[in-house]
Amino acid sequence: MTSHMIPSVSSSHSPVFFAPEHEMLRDQVRRFVETEIKPHGEAWERDGMVPRDVLRHMGKLGFFGIRYPEAMGGSDMDERATVVFAEELGRSTFSGVAITALVHTDMASVHVWNAGTDAQKTKWMPGIISGDVITAVAVTEPGAGSDVKGMRTTARRDGDDFILNGAKLYITNGVHADLYCVAAKTDPDGRASQSVTIFLIEKGTPGFTVSRALNKHGWRCSDTAELSFDDCRVPAANILGDEGRGFYAIMQNFQNERLVLGAMAMGEAQAALDMTVTWCRDRQAFGAPLWDKQAIRQRLAMLQARVEACRQMVYATAHRASLGEDVVKEVSMIKALGGELVNEVMYDCVQFHGGMGFMSESPIERMSRDARVQSIGGGATEVMLEEVAKRM
Numbered sequence: 240m241t242s243h244m245i246p247s248v249s250s251s252h253s254p255v256f257f258a259p260e261h262e263m264l265r266d267q268v269r270r271f272v273e274t275e276i277k278p279h280g281e282a283w284e285r286d287g288m289v290p291r292d293v294l295r296h297m298g299k300l301g302f303f304g305i306r307y308p309e310a311m312g313g314s315d316m317d318e319r320a321t322v323v324f325a326e327e328l329g330r331s332t333f334s335g336v337a338i339t340a341l342v343h344t345d346m347a348s349v350h351v352w353n354a355g356t357d358a359q360k361t362k363w364m365p366g367i368i369s370g371d372v373i374t375a376v377a378v379t380e381p382g383a384g385s386d387v388k389g390m391r392t393t394a395r396r397d398g399d400d401f402i403l404n405g406a407k408l409y410i411t412n413g414v415h416a417d418l419y420c421v422a423a424k425t426d427p428d429g430r431a432s433q434s435v436t437i438f439l440i441e442k443g444t445p446g447f448t449v450s451r452a453l454n455k456h457g458w459r460c461s462d463t464a465e466l467s468f469d470d471c472r473v474p475a476a477n478i479l480g481d482e483g484r485g486f487y488a489i490m491q492n493f494q495n496e497r498l499v500l501g502a503m504a505m506g507e508a509q510a511a512l513d514m515t516v517t518w519c520r521d522r523q524a525f526g527a528p529l530w531d532k533q534a535i536r537q538r539l540a541m542l543q544a545r546v547e548a549c550r551q552m553v554y555a556t557a558h559r560a561s562l563g564e565d566v567v568k569e570v571s572m573i574k575a576l577g578g579e580l581v582n583e584v585m586y587d588c589v590q591f592h593g594g595m596g597f598m599s600e601s602p603i604e605r606m607s608r609d610a611r612v613q614s615i616g617g618g619a620t621e622v623m624l625e626e627v628a629k630r631m
C-alpha cells in the first residue's frame with residue numbers, strides 16, 4: 240500500500256472565515272502536496288531530510304512569503320492563510336515535511352521579521368522567502384523545555400560582541416538550516432523574563448556546532464538536532480530585537496506557532512479519517528464491509544464531529560487573530576485539544592486498519608507515529624491547560 244492510494248477528500252471550509260484568495264492558496268498547496276510531496280515522501284523519510292530543492296520550489300511558489308510584505312517578495316496575507324497552508328501540509332500525511340516548512344515560515348523566520356532591524360531584514364528576508372535560506376529556532380535545552388525560564392545558555396558581552404556557551408536540544412531544521420534564532424541569557428543573574436536575548440547565528444560561525452542529528456519516533460524526514468555553543472563569538476549587531484526582551488518575543492510568537500500546530504493536527508486527523516473510511520468501506524469481515532458495523536462507523540462519525548469542531552475553532556481563532564484580537568486562551572485550547580484529538584483519531588484509525596495499521600508499508604502507521612509529538616512539542620497539553628485555566 241502506498242500513499243498514492245490516499246483519497247483527496249475535500250472538507251467543509253468556511254466561507255465565513257475565508258476569502259477567495261485563501262481558497263486559491265488551498266488549491267495551490269493541495270496540488271503541490273499531490274504532485275511534489277506524496278510521491279517522494281517515503282524516500283525523504285528514509286533519508287531523514289527534505290531536499291533543499293523541494294524547499295526552494297516551495298519558496299518559488301510563494302509558500303514561504305505568505306505572511307511577509309510584497310516589497311520583500313511575500314504576499315502579505317494574514318493568519319487565515321497560514322492556517323490553510325498548515326492544514327493542507329498536515330493533510331499530506333507526511334507531517335515531517337509539514338513541520339520542516341512550518342518551523343521555517345512560522346516559528347523561526349518570524350523572529351527576524353518581527354524583531355529584526357531594517358538591515359537584518361534586508362539581508363535575510365529575501366533568502367528566507369525564496370527558500371535559499373532555511374531557518375531554525377533554538378530555545379529548548381537539555382535542562383529546559385516547557386519551562387523556558389530555566390534555560391542555561393549564556394551570552395556574555397565582550398566589547399562589541401557576545402560570547403555564547405551552552406547547548407540546545409530537539410532543534411527542528413537544526414542540521415540543515417542556514418540561519419538560527421538562538422535564545423541565550425545575557426544576564427544570568429537577572430530575572431529570567433528580563434534576561435533572555437535572541438541572537439541570529441549563521442551556520443559555520445566558529446564555536447557553533449551541530450553536535451548530533453537526533454533519531455526519532457516520528458517526523459522522520461524532519462531533521463532534528465542538538466546544537467552546541469562553545470565560546471561562540473557573535474557581534475552585538477546580530478541581536479534580534481532588544482537585549483533582554485527575548486522571553487517576551489518567544490511567548491508572543493508561541494501564539495502563532497500553536498495556531499499553526501493546531502491547524503496542522505486537524506489536517507493530519509482529517510487525512511487519517513478519510514483514509515480509514517475508504518479502508519472500512521473496502522475491507523470485508525464477517526460477510527460485509529467493516530463500514531457496515533455500526534460500532535465502527537459511529538466511532539469514526541464521532542471523531543469526524545470532534546475534528547470538525549476543532550477545525551472550525553482553528554478557523555474562527557485565525558480570523559479573530561487577523562482582526563487583532565487577544566486569542567491566547569483560544570490558541571492554548573486549540574493546542575491542547577488538537578494535540579490530544581489527533582492522537583485519539585490515529586489510535587482508532589490504526590485499530591480499524593487491523594494488522595495493516597501496524598505495518599510500516601501503511602501510511603496510517605507513519606501518521607500515528609508522527610502525531611505523537613503533537614501533544615508534546617510547542618507546548619505540552621498540560622502546560623497549555625494551565626494557560627487556559629489561568630484565564631478562566
Ligand SMILES: Cc1cc2nc3c(=O)[nH]c(=O)nc-3n(C[C@H](O)[C@H](O)[C@H](O)COP(=O)(O)OP(=O)(O)OC[C@H]3O[C@@H](n4cnc5c(N)ncnc54)[C@H](O)[C@@H]3O)c2cc1C
Pocket residue numbers: 342376377378379383384385386408409410411412455458463612614615616617618619620621622625
Ligand atoms: C520533534 C521535536 C521537535 C522540536 N523542535 C523544537 C525546535 O525547533 N525548537 C525548540 O526550541 N524546541 C523544539 N522542541 C522542543 C519542544 O518544544 C519541547 O520538547 C516541549 O516544549 C517539552 O519540553 P521538554 O521536552 O523539555 O519536556 P518537559 O518540560 O521536561 O516536560 C515533560 C512532560 O511533563 C509534563 N509537564 C511539563 N510541564 C508541566 C506542568 N506545568 N504541569 C503538568 N505537566 C507538565 C508534560 O506532559 C511534558 O510533556 C522540539 C521537540 C520535539 C520532540
